[in-house]
Amino acid sequence: MPELPEVETVRRGLASRVVGRRVEHVEVGRERTVRRTSREALIAGLTDTTIVSADRRGKYLLCPLDSGETLMIHLRMSGRVLVVPAGSPRPPHTHVAVRLAGAPSRPPEELWFVDPRTFGEVVVYDPDRVAVELPELARLGVDPIAEEFTRRQLRRLLRTRSRQLKQFLLDQHLVAGIGNIYADEILHAARLRPQRPSDSLSTMAEARLHTAVLGVLNAAIEAGGSTLRDAQYVDLFGSGGSYQEAHRVYGRGGERCLTCGVGWVRRIVVAQRSTHYCARCQR
DNA sequence: AAACAAACCTGTGCGC
């Protein structure tokens, strides 16, 4: 479910509400959520630490702790992070509950990790041993809204090897954070077909793609991400995003294209993912 | 090497 804009929205919530606070107590329900290590390891790694900052790389949330270790949360398909007043009734599938100490002007709160499908995970790891403890994180590609994601960088990556643009955008080892929704929206904005070989783009088309990546992701962050019908994704405080209202192709298979008004949005399968595009305006 | 399938889970929406 959550892609870069949703994870970034959660990160901002953590930065404003959780950073600087001390962890008093940790409960782990379902052990699958902490499968990378163990229930005991998460409790020991978090209890009596203070969260120093809230960072993100691709779809990974990274919260360095004053212990020198880092809390990593990945939402995968259905994970949510919520902050609620301490003692609030817990919804089903609350797998981790962290009590944050109160302060003179601040009531104690709890940070929950809620995840019906249990694909998500929570782990405390040693950043000096990231290659061993979280190898995927160590191999992650460039974050597309970071400064180093330049047109030149994109061009280099596109030409490393020829593959379909959709597959290119979804490959977290190349560019980290784009998922199925935003890949389709980005390619529509860039007027490029998902099946187009990545090494076949003109300089102009590469520039359009670069602009589309930044434009779509930043607009989606601005809108607080996309919350689909099932309302799976919400931010730290339980609010949904509104970028779904700006989707031009995702979930619109069979409808007339909103951009050209002439073509029809097709739904096909590319790189084993449902893919939406306008055959008229995307080439 | 690359394409594809399956796996991990639960919930929801649809057709009948």
Next chain:
DNA sequence: TGCGCACAGGTTTGTT
């Protein structure tokens, strides 16, 4: 109203 099936925002692992 109920039932069964297809399908879902992600990622890894295993198989052709």
